[in-house]
Amino acid sequence: xxxxxxxxxxxxxxxxxxxxxxxxxxxxxxxxxxxxxxxxxxxxxxxxxxxxxxxxxxxxxxxxxxxxxxxxxxxxxxxxxxxxxxxxxxxxxxxxxxxxxxxxxxxxxxxxxxxxxxxxxxxxxxxxxxxxxxxxxxxxxxxxxxxx
Ligand SMILES: Nc1c(N[C@@H]2O[C@H](COP(=O)(O)O)[C@@H](O)[C@H]2O)[nH]c(=O)[nH]c1=O
Numbered sequence: 136x137x138x139x140x141x142x143x144x145x146x147x148x149x150x151x152x153x154x155x156x157x158x159x160x161x162x163x164x165x166x167x168x169x170x171x172x173x174x175x176x177x178x179x180x181x182x183x184x185x186x187x188x189x190x191x192x193x194x195x196x197x198x199x200x201x202x203x204x205x206x207x208x209x210x211x212x213x214x215x216x217x218x219x220x221x222x223x224x225x226x227x228x229x230x231x232x233x234x235x236x237x238x239x240x241x242x243x244x245x246x247x248x249x250x251x252x253x254x255x256x257x258x259x260x261x262x263x264x265x266x267x268x269x270x271x272x273x274x275x276x277x278x279x280x281x282x283x
Pocket of ligand 1: 163243
């Protein structure tokens with residue numbers, strides 16, 4: 136079992152990665168993601184330019200092993216909808232991720248809790264709110280309705 140200090144360090148790495156998304160990701164919010172297996176980060180991603188990989192998709196693209204023992208730490212709720220890119224929540228389900236840890240919800244009305252629902256309804260363990268204050272302080276200006 137991963138202890139809390141380790142979990143926080145993984146989310147903080149995802150937050151650090153999310154800084155690299157700017158400015159190319161705009162107007163999308165800057166998101167970071169790490170994949171962890173057996174207590175070790177095995178892949179990383181951050182939001183690319185609009186129409187290109189979201190953070191989760193980038194991390195998944197760089198890891199071609201089974202995901203049944205992998206936890207994803209992602210700074211923003213995975214998207215439940217198909218926009219300019221496929222749905223990250225559905226992709227995580229299809230690829231068989233074991234667990235997803237999310238820092239903060241996505242207020243985009245197309246998402247707004249639906250990404251969490253997609254994961255939970257598929258039987259995936261979801262932890263919501265890890266490092267929420269720290270992540271929100273960075274990402275909030277880029278989320279709807281603050282995102283101009
Ligand atoms: N950047 C980002 C997300 N951003 C969400 O996706 C929306 C844009 O979707 P799209 O048009 O497909 O690029 C954006 O308004 C926000 O709700 N979601 C994620 O799972 N991961 C990411 O890295």
